[in-house]
Amino acid sequence: MGYLTLVRRNLRRNRLRTALTAASITLSIFLVCAVLSLPSGFTAIHDRLAAGTRFLVHNKAGITYLMPYGSLQQIRAVPGGTAATSFSRFGGVYDEPKNLFPNFSVDAETVGDIWPDFQISPQAIADFRRYRDAALVGYQTMRTFHWKVGDRVTLRSTVWPVQLDFRIVGELPEPHGNPMWFLFSRTYLEEAVRAKGLSAEQAGMIWVRVADPADVPPVMRRIDDLFRNSDAETASETEKSFFESFMSSLSGLTNVILAVGFLVVVAVVFITANTCSMAIRERAAEIAMLKALGFRRSVILGLLLAETLALAIGGGAVGAFGAYGVLKLLAALGATGARPGLGPLSMFLVTPWHVVEGIGLSLLVGVVAGVFPSWGAARKPVAEALREVF
Amino acid sequence: MIHLSNVSRHFRRGPDVIKALDRVTLEIQAGRFVALMGPSGSGKSTLLNILSGIDRADEGEVEVAGQRLTGLSEDELAVWRARHVGLVFQFYNLMPVLSACENVELPLLLTDLSRPERRRRAELALEVVGLMRERFEHLPGALSGGEQQRVAIARAIVTDPDLIVADEPTGDLDARSADQVLALLSELNREFEKTIVLVTHDPRALRWVQAIYHLDKGSLLEGVEATRATQAVEQTLGVPPRSAAR
Structure with missing residues (x-):
């Protein structure tokens, strides 16, 4: 002992x-x-989410305030930007209210330019542009709901009085793609909303891409200057600062x-x-x-x-x-x-x-x-x- | 072996000062088996604690086994006790989570002995006190009172101390077990020449000890008073009168 x-x-x-x-x-x-x-x-x-050559423009009053969709065209015209897309929350739920996940309408033709770092397959980008009801889905969400490319899914919006059917044309692949997002074409949403006698000619946020990280601050400044004293003043912030805030x-x-x-x-x-x-x-x-x-x-x-x-x-x-x-x-x-x-x-x-x-x-x-x-x-x-x- | 000179010990209880020991002078030769007797509160246990280095005298000189205890610190006294004193308590005070053998081994943890040597000595001590081998690994709770006291005595002798002090070792035992424990202490005194100081109320101790010291109200009785006290104990036992130590 x-x-x-x-x-x-x-x-x-x-x-x-x-x-x-x-x-x-x-x-x-x-x-x-x-x-x-x-x-x-x-x-x-x-x-993981932040990229150095991408930034976000939203209403200066806050991200819950919308901007006129026409702002997108003005932003695209600002020198230094290489691509821009609207990015509006759809608030769609799948099957049951508990199945809520981030889903957004975007401008289909620009997805590949805005998020090249996601490494979405060229076929998926092409199909996303081709089909008006196409959707690109984060790998995590795909696994969560056991979806696969080619599946048709229906989301019921909690923002708009619509329910949309989508065809999944591709994945935001692991490990570079956003794992949760569900992206679809803004025009598809616009058609459905218009059929209800409403208008979706608004953008929640606008993503902008530039060629070089050094271009981000001047382009952001130009955009905010462009909308100064307008009805919808903008506040640009880098993707990094957006996620930081x-x-x-x-x-x-x-x-x-x-x-x-x-x-x-x-x-x-x-x-x-x-x-x-x-x-x-x-x-x-x-x-x-x-x-x-x-x-x-x-x-x-x-x-x-x-x-x-x-x-x-x-x-x-x-x-x-x-x-x-x-x-x-x-x-x-x-x-x-x-x-x-x-x-x-x-x-x-x-x-x-x-x-x-x-x-x-x-x-x-x-x-x-x-x-x-x-x-x-x-x-x-x-x-x-x-x-x-x- | 034990030299106490004018030893006093006072306790403060609220505003009162109680004289537990009052100028006690005592000398016990090596190899003696003696008893300290007296009524409750007479100072027996206090005296036992002082001569075993558990407590310190307020006044007077204490020298035991060639060591002057007066002035030693608490830790110095602890080291001295571990080497020179074996203690036996009334309620055995065995560790309930350790087996009989492990309890005996406990004081050897303070030595430099190897683990097998500690074990060997603990078993030897248990054999000396007559505990059956099959009981060595039993927890104290599985042993009778007499067996537990044997284990406690084995623990007291395992370090081969110069002095064994026992405070009411038979106080919690039946008559048969009490006799066996006293006989065992007597045997340790005779066979191993251990100096044993026993505090007891038990008149049976008279049959085994070589001398009795009587205490009353903190003082050591001497002369006629001591003889009368011893005779009173002898009458309790129904034995012919003999002389007290003093």
């Missing part, structure tokens, strides 16, 4: 209590590791989640400290006996602290590696499309460094929770400890 045996046996003394305490640490560290993956996940999404709207939420995760860890420190105090109090007679046998205060402190640290690190390691495994599994599931809605989760990965941070945090939990009750028990003079218990 050695000191480790003593620590191990003491941990097994009240198995339920040990298991529950370890489980609380496991869950808190799991949560912290999962939360730690959020910022890097958002960055990964952002880096979108992500920054989520950063507040991320901070709240991080704060909640931190508070959970603090709560777990208190729970663990309380458990340690209880365990030490219950064993006051044994601790007094160990001191009487000649165990020095440092050895007693080490033994008691080792129990708390073993519990914390054990629970923390399970939580950290659990988060690593679970998010990896979710990412794999999301990539296969087996679970609709898991798609973006493929970007949220717990890295090995997050695992190290999680285990480090559990070590801190163990030290903070264990040091005070352990030190209190260890420093008590042996005669006083014996008098209290006998």
Whole structure:
């Protein structure tokens, strides 16, 4: 028998209590590791989606405000731009209301020019131009709904009072294409809306492509200058800044989640400290006996602290590696499309460094929770400890 | 072996100061088996704690096994106890999560002995106290009171200490087990020449010990008072009178 045996046996003394305490640490560290993956996940999404030679024009009042469709022609005429397309939200749902995903009407003839980095097949681009009801669909959405090229699908709009049938002519392929988008021709939408006595002569946003990243700022400036003091002033921003502003709207939420995760860890420190105090109090007679046998205060402190640290690190390691495994599994599931809605989760990965941070945090939990009750028990003079218990 | 000179120990309880020991002077030769007796609160356990290095005297000089204990720090006393003192408690105080053999091995963790050597010595100590081998791996909860006290005694002797102190070792045992424990302590004294100091209320101890020291209200009884106290104990047992240590 050695000191480790003593620590191990003491941990097994009240198995339920040990298991529950370890489980609380496991869950808190799991949560912290999962939360730690959020910022890097958002960055990964952002880096993946943003291209340096593309920018976005939207109503200066905000992206929910529309612009006249005629603005597109004026923008195309601005020197420096190589291509431009309208990009309007359709808000279509497939089959059931829960099957909501990003779908947009675009100008069919320009798709290949605006998103060459998506590496859409030439055949798909040609078919997209040829058929008025053609659709190009992100690989993730294809998998989610088990669609394949050639399928016909119907989307019911939540923006317009129409329901449109589409033929899928191609995919926005992995890994370069947007995984979620569903793109279709604006003229097809315009016809359907006009049949209802309405007009869709508006654009939600306009994507513009330039030849060189260096051209982006001057062309953006020219476009905004062009519409200054008009009924629909524009605000141009790079694809990167657009996604950054979108992500920054989520950063507040991320901070709240991080704060909640931190508070959970603090709560777990208190729970663990309380458990340690209880365990030490219950064993006051044994601790007094160990001191009487000649165990020095440092050895007693080490033994008691080792129990708390073993519990914390054990629970923390399970939580950290659990988060690593679970998010990896979710990412794999999301990539296969087996679970609709898991798609973006493929970007949220717990890295090995997050695992190290999680285990480090559990070590801190163990030290903070264990040091005070352990030190209190260890420093008590042996005669006083014996008098209290006998 | 044990030299106490004018040892006093006071405890503060609220505004009151209680004299647990009042200028006690005591000398016990090596290899003796002696008992400290007296009513509750007479200072027996306090005296035992001081001469075993568990507690420190407020006044006076304490020297045990050639070591002056006065002035040693808590940790220095712990190291000294681990080398020189074996302790036996009334309620055994075995670790419930360790087997009998592991409990005996516990004080050896403080030595430089190898794991197999620690194990060998623990088994030897258990054999000396007469615990059946098949009980070596039992947890304390699976042992009788007498067996648990044997394990506690084995734990006290496993480091081969100069001094064994036992605080009411028979207090929680039936008559038969109490006799066996006293006989065992006596045997350790005779066979291994261990100095044993026993605190007890048990008059049966008189049959085994070589001397009795009586304490009352923190003072060591001497002369006629000590003789009368010893005779009172002997009458309880129904044995012919003999002299007290003092």
